[in-house]
Amino acid sequence: TVLAIWWRVSMAEQAFEVRGYARVIAILGLSEFSVIFVKAALFLQRDHSTYLSIQHSWDNFYKTFALIVIAAVCWRLFSSILATLNRHPDLLEGKQYILLEARWADAALRRVRTALVGLSLVGSLANGIQFSILVLADETVGSPSRSVSLLFDIPTNMYLLVDFSALLLTVGCFQKQKPGEKTPQRDMSEEDVTRNNTNLKDPEWQQTVLNLALRYITAGELLEFYRDLSALMPHFDPDLHTTNDIVRAAVIPASLRRISYDDYSPCDHNFNTVKSANGEDNDKLGPWSGRAYVDWLDEDRVQAIDDGRLFAQRMVTHDWRNLFVHLVAAVLADALGKDEYGIVARDLRSEEGIEQLKLELQLDGCQEIRYWICAFCVNQHKGICGAFPLEPDVNSPEYSRYQANRVDTATGEEHQCCTCEEPKYWYGDLCEMNKFDDLMHLLNVEVPELRQVVAIDRNFELFSRVWCVAELVEAHRSHLQQNVCLLWRQALDANTGDLGVYLKLATLSVNGCSAARETDKDRILDKIRATWGIPEFDAQLQATIFGPRGLLGKELVGFDVIHSAARAALRVKVVESHPAS
Numbered sequence: 014t015v016l017a018i019w020w021r022v023s024m025a026e027q028a029f030e031v032r033g034y035a036r037v038i039a040i041l042g043l044s045e046f047s048v049i050f051v052k053a054a055l056f057l058q059r060d061h062s063t064y065l066s067i068q069h070s071w072d073n074f075y076k077t078f079a080l081i082v083i084a085a086v087c088w089r090l091f092s093s094i095l096a097t098l099n100r101h102p103d104l105l106e107g108k109q110y111i112l113l114e115a116r117w118a119d120a121a122l123r124r125v126r127t128a129l130v131g132l133s134l135v136g137s138l139a140n141g142i143q144f145s146i147l148v149l150a151d152e153t154v155g156s157p158s159r160s161v162s163l164l165f166d167i168p169t170n171m172y173l174l175v176d177f178s179a180l181l182l183t184v185g186c187f188q189k190q191k192p193g194e195k196t197p198q199r200d201m202s203e204e205d206v207t208r209n210n211t212n213l214k215d216p217e218w219q220q221t222v223l224n225l226a227l228r229y230i231t232a233g234e235l236l237e238f239y240r241d242l243s244a245l246m247p248h249f250d251p252d253l254h255t256t257n258d259i260v261r262a263a264v265i266p267a268s269l270r271r272i273s274y275d276d277y278s279p280c281d282h283n284f285n286t287v288k289s290a291n292g293e294d295n296d297k298l299g300p301w302s303g304r305a306y307v308d309w310l311d312e313d314r315v316q317a318i319d320d321g322r323l324f325a326q327r328m329v330t331h332d333w334r335n336l337f338v339h340l341v342a343a344v345l346a347d348a349l350g351k352d353e354y355g356i357v358a359r360d361l362r363s364e365e366g367i368e369q370l371k372l373e374l375q376l377d378g379c380q381e382i383r384y385w386i387c388a389f390c391v392n393q394h395k396g397i398c399g400a401f402p403l404e405p406d407v408n409s410p411e412y413s414r415y416q417a418n419r420v421d422t423a424t425g426e427e428h429q430c431c432t433c434e435e436p437k438y439w440y441g442d443l444c445e446m447n448k449f450d451d452l453m454h455l456l457n458v459e460v461p462e463l464r465q466v467v468a469i470d471r472n473f474e475l476f477s478r479v480w481c482v483a484e485l486v487e488a489h490r491s492h493l494q495q496n497v498c499l500l501w502r503q504a505l506d507a508n509t510g511d512l513g514v515y516l517k518l519a520t521l522s523v524n525g526c527s528a529a530r531e532t533d534k535d536r537i538l539d540k541i542r543a544t545w546g547i548p549e550f551d552a553q554l555q556a557t558i559f560g561p562r563g564l565l566g567k568e569l570v571g572f573d574v575i576h577s578a579a580r581a582a583l584r585v586k587v588v589e590s591h592p593a594s
Contacts, residue, residue, distance in 0.1 A: 233380030303394025
């Protein structure tokens with residue numbers, strides 16, 4: 014019993030990051046072991062009189078005392094943890110998931126405290142009763158009579174029943190196993206479906222959404238693009254270059270063509286020269302034509318898209334400031350059925366690793382899985398190619414990101430802007446950057462196996478981007494399957510991961526998210542206010558991350574309830590110490 018209680022107290026201590034309580038229980042337990050050794054020695058020496066005297070008197074007396082002390086230790090430990098949960102409830106207002114988790118942890122820890130203290134006190138009472146029976150019967154020395162033995166067994170059986178009940182309590186058999194189970198989750202209503210129905214919108218809007226939905230890049234094609242990236246971008250550095258760098262320096266140039274009478278010729282890396290495939294002079298070539306990167310893939314595939322209406326099977330949500338190698342690794346990891354992309358990212362750094370990944374894709378038959386990735390499937394020449402977004406206020410949190418996006422991460426040189434003649438559409442029916450919710454709805458209707466791949470960057474910046482957050486919530490309430498791909502899985506473990514990450518996610522509000530253009534954020538927030546309201550959207554965002562179907566949802570099993578509840582109390586303590594979060 015002492016060993017079992019010590020284990021549970023140690024678990025709570027480790028999770029809450031306190032020390033000293035388990036040590037007291039360990040000392041009492043070791044003292045009990047010393048009594049056992051003394052009894053063993055006396056038994057081996059056949060000193061039965063002294064052995065029975067210790068067995069029936071001093072041993073019971075010591076157990077009674079020790080278990081009372083253990084009960085006090087358990088009460089003190091769990092009461093101190095519970096005090097943290099209830100110290101500043103006002104600081105948790107507006108932090109929906111933290112408040113739910115605090116309530117869950119409070120109930121779980123009270124249950125564990127009751128179980129351990131009750132177990133100790135009942136054990137102490139049982140030993141006290143046994144000692145009293147022997148004293149009153151004057152049989153502390155020698156073998157007790159049959160009637161005394163029967164009375165002696167009653168407290169023992171009572172204690173065994175309490176011990177079993179305490180075990181059930183501590184493993185959570187009488188309480189829900191997951192914090193936040195009651196997080197409000199709003200599914201798609203008829204009004205939402207009507208609002209998202211592109212058939213009710215202008216024909217040009219519908220056609221733009223359909224064009225987006227019919228674009229995709231396969232896992233195999235993405236790997237080929239990555240393998241050949243050095244030809245488009247000779248200075249490519251997988252440890253430095255972000256997706257933003259790749260779009261500016263590789264995707265946009267590679268998706269620009271100048272059409273001749275019979276053929277087209279690719280533009281070089283710097284947009285400065287054009288080499289005709291058939292030797293024609295530049296003045297015989299037609300105008301520049303900029304399309305989405307995937308539109309320039311081989312003619313057979315384009316024909317298949319037109320004839321068979323092949324839609325993307327998976328939508329990728331990611332942050333453009335993430336390393337490009339990590340985006341590719343996350344997509345390939347998803348195709349290979351993995352939820353960590355760290356090992357895949359390592360393999361992408363060598364030719365041998367790339368060939369091994371290509372072989373794995375072929376062996377698993379997943380090289381043809383179709384992914385919708387905005388960097389490749391949006392026509393950048395209709396939007397960002399010719400200029401950078403408007404410069405934000407120098408004091409705004411978006412300013413440093415704006416400056417970083419203007420320059421090549423490796424060289425520090427400013428990215429060159431495209432000089433193509435494609436008209437730009439920042440808003441309206443022909444814009445390809447404002448239709449992601451309609452696109453997701455259309456794909457969800459057309460592709461039963463559609464799922465969202467969430468490529469979480471190493472700094473978790475994805476959750477600070479308003480577009481990404483809106484996509485996550487839309488997919489969640491549409492019951493779209495969501496697959497989270499992390500660099501390493503333990504990074505997002507609510508119990509063992511970095512508490513700074515938890516603090517960031519659990520206090521997340523769409524108001525605090527940002528976008529490359531302030532007008533984009535304003536438009537998204539206006540839409541949220543009109544359809545949800547910010548508080549309800551934030552509640553849905555917490556459900557998306559932490560709820561039963563959420564990205565961070567986790568069933569707690571066995572004694573993990575104790576560790577998780579104590580860890581939740583520590584997280585609440587951290588949040589209370591950062592009230593401005």
